[in-house]
Amino acid sequence: MEQSRIAHSIGIALDRFIKNNQEQFQYASGELSQLLRDIALASKVVNREVNKAGLIDIMGALGSQNSAGDQQQKLDVLANIRFTRALSKGGEVCALISEETESFVDLNNEGKYVIAIDPLDGSSNIDVNVSIGTIFSVYRRKSPEGTPIKDIDILQKGSEQVAAGYILYGSSTMLVYTTGHGVNGFTYEPSLGEYFLSYPDLKMPEDGKIFSVNEGPYNSFSTGMKNYISYCKEKNFTARYIGSLVADFHRNMLKGGIYIYPATNKDPTGKLRLMYECNSLAFIAEQAGGSATNGKNRILDIEPRTLHQRTPFYVGSKRMVEKAESFE
Numbered sequence: 238m239e240q241s242r243i244a245h246s247i248g249i250a251l252d253r254f255i256k257n258n259q260e261q262f263q264y265a266s267g268e269l270s271q272l273l274r275d276i277a278l279a280s281k282v283v284n285r286e287v288n289k290a291g292l293i294d295i296m297g298a299l300g301s302q303n304s305a306g307d308q309q310q311k312l313d314v315l316a317n318i319r320f321t322r323a324l325s326k327g328g329e330v331c332a333l334i335s336e337e338t339e340s341f342v343d344l345n346n347e348g349k350y351v352i353a354i355d356p357l358d359g360s361s362n363i364d365v366n367v368s369i370g371t372i373f374s375v376y377r378r379k380s381p382e383g384t385p386i387k388d389i390d391i392l393q394k395g396s397e398q399v400a401a402g403y404i405l406y407g408s409s410t411m412l413v414y415t416t417g418h419g420v421n422g423f424t425y426e427p428s429l430g431e432y433f434l435s436y437p438d439l440k441m442p443e444d445g446k447i448f449s450v451n452e453g454p455y456n457s458f459s460t461g462m463k464n465y466i467s468y469c470k471e472k473n474f475t476a477r478y479i480g481s482l483v484a485d486f487h488r489n490m491l492k493g494g495i496y497i498y499p500a501t502n503k504d505p506t507g508k509l510r511l512m513y514e515c516n517s518l519a520f521i522a523e524q525a526g527g528s529a530t531n532g533k534n535r536i537l538d539i540e541p542r543t544l545h546q547r548t549p550f551y552v553g554s555k556r557m558v559e560k561a562e563s564f565e
């Protein structure tokens with residue numbers, strides 16, 4: 238009782254919160270706690286670099302492309318380096334799946350965990366000073382430690398996640414995560430260099446009035462999707478779309494809303510990546526009482542076949558996701 242009171246006190250530092258809640262983990266050996274601390278530490282370094290973006294010459298395109306053919310920005314590359322370094326040093330992670338690398342990175346250690354990460358999502362917003370984010374998923378490896386990494390370790394369904402979270406580099410920096418026991422949000426205090434609990438046991442409103450869709454490719458949406466957008470407009474819902482998944486998701490989680498990236502002519506299977514964009518947010522949404530589907534099926538039940546697989550994504554308040562699906 239006392240423990241849970243402390244664990245949910247607003248203002249508790251992230252490190253202490255992780256420690257106090259460690260016994261909730263199914264395998265409470267302290268490694269997952271360390272891993273979360275490693276992610277938090279790397280995010281502070283990335284946060285510093287994001288905040289310096291306009292001051293030193295780290296903005297702008299690097300000129301290379303990532304595995305999906307997108308233009309890589311320098312900060313994407315830097316963030317990937319920071320997170321990879323932090324996660325490989327700790328020894329808890331044996332393999333890393335990243336938006337920025339073609340195949341998974343084998344960290345050649347006895348670590349029990351596999352991480353899927355988008356080190357800096359919303360890259361088109363980096364140069365224009367708009368919120369961006371980091372998204373991560375944590376899985377337990379399935380094959381015995383000390384043996385080579387196998388597909389069963391890497392291509393796990395979202396429902397197998399043991400933890401997931403995101404960092405939002407916004408008007409303030411926030412780290413939001415779940416280990417399957419609800420969702421908690423922490424705000425970064427830059428002068429102290431520490432995250433503090435600001436949103437204990439976050440719950441997404443069951444219904445909402447915000448819809449977040451890029452309507453640019455409207456002509457190539459399915460009839461169902463077009464009809465759902467008409468429905469939102471008839472209902473006088475509010476349209477809000479930043480083009481940064483973490484920011485759009487975070488707003489809808491706090492205020493009640495739906496984010497949709499449907500199939501389009503350009504991206505017939507959707508634009509967003511299952512393994513390091515959708516699964517993590519789907520886990521968080523469900524833990525907060527919301528839901529996430531591909532328009533028909535639960536995101537967390539999709540069997541991944543490839544690392545960079547894409548999927549249509551409907552995520553947000555439960556009733557809104559149900560309503561959107563009913564149009565498909």
Ligand code: AHM
Nearest residue numbers: 307358359360361451480481482483
């Ligand atoms: P990225 O991984 O290249 O940054 O792309 C993912 C981003 C999401 O953050 C965002 O929701 C979406 O792409 C925006 O796409 P669009 O510009 O087509 O609306």
Ligand code: MG
Nearest residue numbers: 336355358359
């Ligand atoms: Mg991304």
